[in-house]
Amino acid sequence: MAKRWRLATHDPARIAALQSAAKLPAVVAQLLVARGIDDPAIALDFLEPKLTGLRDPDLLPGATLAAELLHRAVAGKKRIVVYGDYDADGMTSSAIMLRCFKVLGAEARLYMPHRFDEGYGLNVEAIRTLAAEGAETIVTVDCGVASIEEAKLAKELGLQLIVTDHHQMADRLPDAAAVVHPGLPGSDYPFPGLCGAAVALKVAWALCQHASQAKRVSEPMRRFLMQAVGLAAIGTVADVVPLIDENRILVRNGLAALRHHPTVGFKELERVAQLTRTPELGCEDLAFSICPRLNATGRLGQAELGVELLTTNSPERAAELADYLDELNETRKTLERSVLLAARKQAKERCRPETDPALVLAGHGWHPGVIGIVAGKLAEQYHKPVVVVSLDELGVKPGIGSGRSIPGFNLHEAFAHATEHLESHGGHAAAAGLRVQEKNVEAFRVAFCAYAERALGEENGGPEIQIDAETPLSALTHQAVSQIERLAPFGHGNRRPTLCTSDVRMAGPPRRMGGAGRHLSLDLEQHGVKLRAVAFGGGDWEEALLRVDGPLSIAFRPVINTFRGYRSVEVHLDDWKRDVPSGD
Structure with a gap:
């Protein structure tokens, strides 16, 4: 599913004021302001969080x-x-x-x-x-x-x-x-x-x-x-x-x-x-x-x-x-791949994954320990709430279900609205679990999807990438990326900064890497500057990229990679598009 790129707007005056008052590099000031932090004291506390702040x-x-x-x-x-x-x-x-x-x-x-x-x-x-x-x-x-x-x-x-x-x-x-x-x-x-x-x-x-x-x-x-x-x-x-x-x-x-x-x-x-x-x-x-x-x-x-x-x-x-x-983790990976393949197959055969407001998938023999991970991957792939249910092989016990959400949709509330079809449920807005009798799965699916359609309305326009700034590859010096790392730790609520740039070409064919070729490695070049890029989970891009014979626009996260004691700048690719020639 194509992703929409949303480039953050910037207030040069606020950025300059924070840069001057807190004596910060311009790129750090810009990223802090993009996160709503423009007070110098708060900015410095953010960059240097101390245990005494607990x-x-x-x-x-x-x-x-x-x-x-x-x-x-x-x-x-x-x-x-x-x-x-x-x-x-x-x-x-x-x-x-x-x-x-x-x-x-x-x-x-x-x-x-x-x-x-x-x-x-x-x-x-x-x-x-x-x-x-x-x-x-x-x-x-x-x-x-x-x-x-x-x-x-x-x-x-x-x-x-x-x-x-x-x-x-x-x-x-x-x-x-x-x-x-x-x-x-x-x-x-x-x-x-x-x-x-x-x-x-x-x-x-x-x-x-x-x-x-x-x-x-x-x-x-x-x-x-x-x-x-x-x-x-x-x-x-x-x-x-x-x-x-x-x-x-x-x-x-x-x-x-x-x-x-x-x-x-x-x-x-x-x-x-x-x-x-x-x-x-x-x-x-x-x-x-x-x-x-x-x-x-x-x-x-x-x-x-x-x-x-x-x-x-x-x-x-x-x-x-x-x-x-x-x-155990290797066993978990094997089980996860098996259930993910089966769930994707069911989604394509029994549902309309591109247009349905939500997905509820259920299968016998799906290991209940991995259904949450599978639901998360499908929610990310289709950008909609997903519930995956492991049904009891004998049909005696209730099925065990796990759901994952998208921004703006509260799973806990959604389950509460469909509670008449469930044995029990609980969890968070973003991740929740349930138990449901096999005979009630279809009724739950109808109720859950109806709630999702009402709750999401026209808001679910597909996956988006929030981009902090447009930056050429030449700006990604070791010093600049090291300054960006000062915003770490990165994760939910403080994502690693995402940048974009255009007129990028591949300096060679993309190469699959990792188990089963799930990831992709690329050598990128822009105006004489070359950088290695890695697309985690992007192995399926290989065929499409091999057909590209012109420049690309890329959305990426800059990182410092350490390998055998050597530290270098590389980019983690989030998305790419063919550059559209001016005038087209």
Whole structure:
């Protein structure tokens, strides 16, 4: 599907004023203004986010009470259970809390619900089992804020339930001993965008302060908290929350903490991901190398192994686990490719993927652990909301579905409008899950697509590329791109700058690269300047580019590539078009 290019408008006066006041390079000032930042003080804080910029944990709604209750539980040697979640955010959240209890000299066990048998969050069977096994205090991480009935049962069974979460709340809060959430009703916490691991970090921080009876904690606790910042950075990147405000501080400093204060398990993850020779860790390293390996364990029903890797202090066990996670990730890739091919085939045969307002695809034998990734790839390909459902082979259990959205469409609300056809649902505006009986899939499809048509209207004009500026290749000096890198960490809410230029020619034929030739490598030339370009996921462009015999316009992201100790500028190609001769 052709993408529309939207070039940002610029105010030269605002750019010049910021450049002068903050003493910034012109390109950095221009990109900051494009992001709505023209105050010199805010700009400098943005470029140099310090850990001291994190808000005190006492300000996070519910954190102080949770810390007090957990400290009493530790002092009273209560049987504590950390109730986690099976994605990378949930794993890092669990690891933070488990490591916190360990540094406090307390014992706590992990309960990780099985992705396919139990589903997300608290469930009554698990609550009953934990109570029967002697649990006294349960602290949830990355889940629980919508678990109304489960909290009621926990209270009836005499369990002390402490909820730490960041997800969508129900119409009322659970009746728990404490609820920690950055967006609690009635609170004035200024940043509701924390992920589960960041909330867990704040609770652990408050608990350490409470145990120390001072804001300044002991040296062992300080070392733990630095490692916890690194774990929170992984969870923040994995959960695709906006990299602004406290999230930006956590990720920038967490990337450094992962390199300078790594856990034993993370060092082994770096090894299997082939990141040990990378001079500095970046968001892309977490997003494309670390997080997929952690998520693979949850997607394939073994999330507790991911938590064990992040909490073990045994180098031998860490190496064994990291190798196994690497194998699971390869299995995940194979399953993902298989389901993606089947889903694309179904979309073309049973739907009108170019014109339908949304897609709901369902199949038997589609592994439920990869349907979210497949939904995301199809949503990106067709630029519309997509739900992919894994149907039970025997037709006995409800199908498990996962949806991914596009900007401007709230999946959580869409599922709520079609709730009469569903067994259950939950999640975020951008990503959500559901359970649906096979006989109700078609009715859900009709209702979901009708809602999407009303909600999107004429707004869904297809995929767009937001372009920050038009820049010739000659301007992409090592110094200029290094200045652009000052805006990192890049990710959701702070995307890597996208530039464009025209009158570019290929200095040779494009070459496929990567597994199954999914990516493309090109040598580009413009007015005597040559640069290497890589199009990740652009392998299918090869045939069309081979037919081009004239100049191109390209949309790209400039990066510094490090290979065998040599650093060079290259561009990551987002899109291309044939240049139209003037007068045509």
